[in-house]
Each structure stands twice: as C-alpha cells, then as structure tokens.
C-alpha cells in the first residue's frame with residue numbers, strides 16, 4: 001500500500017509505503033536474524049507487515065505527521081490480518097529520526113544486521129550517501145506486535161506524553 005498525506009490545500013506532505021511480507025522475504029529475514037544470534041525470531045509462520053519508506057516533505061517535519069503515518073499503516077496491516085509489523089531501519093550514523101518515531105509507536109529492537117544492503121560481488125550497487133561505495137550500513141530490525149495495538153489508544157497515549 002502507498003499512502004499519501006496532503007495539507008489543507010491538497011499539496012503532498014508525506015508518502016508512506018507498507019505491505020504484507022511474502023514467504024520468501026520472511027524466510028530470508030528469519031535466516032539473517034538466526035545468523036546474528038536471535039533465538040526463534042518468529043518471522044516465518046507469522047503474518048507479518050513491513051513498513052517501508054516514509055518521507056515527510058521538509059517544511060512539514062516536526063509536526064507528528066510521520067508518527068501518524070506509522071499508526072495509519074499499522075492499523076491497515078492489522079486489518080489485513082497481520083500479527084506483527086517489522087521495519088528494517090537504516091542506521092545512518094546520524095540522527096535516528098525514523099527510529100525515534102517508530103519507538104514512540106511501540107516498536108522494539110530485535111537485532112542489528114550489519115551490511116544488510118550490501119550487494120553480492122559483481123552485482124550492481126546503489127549509491128549509499130553514507131558509504132560512498134558498496135553499502136556497509138547496518139539495518140536495525142525493529143518489531144511491534146499488532147495483537148495489542150489499537151490505533152485510537154496509541155494516539156491517546158502519545159498525546160498524553162507530549
């Protein structure tokens with residue numbers, strides 16, 4: 001799913017994506033987690049949503065839009081029958097803006113996967129702004145159960161803590 005948020009004049013404010021993981025994707029993630037020492041990651045066998053990118057346009061940052069888009073995507077994944085959601089957060093080495101938002105929404109760290117996006121030898125690489133070459137960045141795997149997730153309560157809790 002791709003969600004768009006717009007301001008009161010209909011201008012694009014945020015684009016966010018999420019989907020239900022395939023069995024192949026879950027098997028790959030489970031293996032990587034096991035390889036880093038996570039005992040029983042419980043990825044395979046769970047209907048699992050994945051939150052992908054979320055980008056708030058610069059002039060609208062710091063207004064809680066990113067968090068609202070996380071909660072909206074969790075609600076939709078829950079309605080699609082997902083028992084949990086995961087994010088492979090990029091450890092940019094700088095500010096953890098997306099991690100902070102996700103932790104506020106109840107995500108917890110599972111593991112760190114070094115060189116997660118590194119391509120196999122000879123494969124085409126993408127430009128990583130941090131690595132300036134083959135990507136050696138770490139993916140921080142964070143997860144949130146959707147059994148105990150109620151969108152309204154999560155929003156209410158968050159507004160109390162402000």
Ligand SMILES: [Zn+2]
Nearest residue numbers: 128131135137
């Ligand atoms: Zn990198």
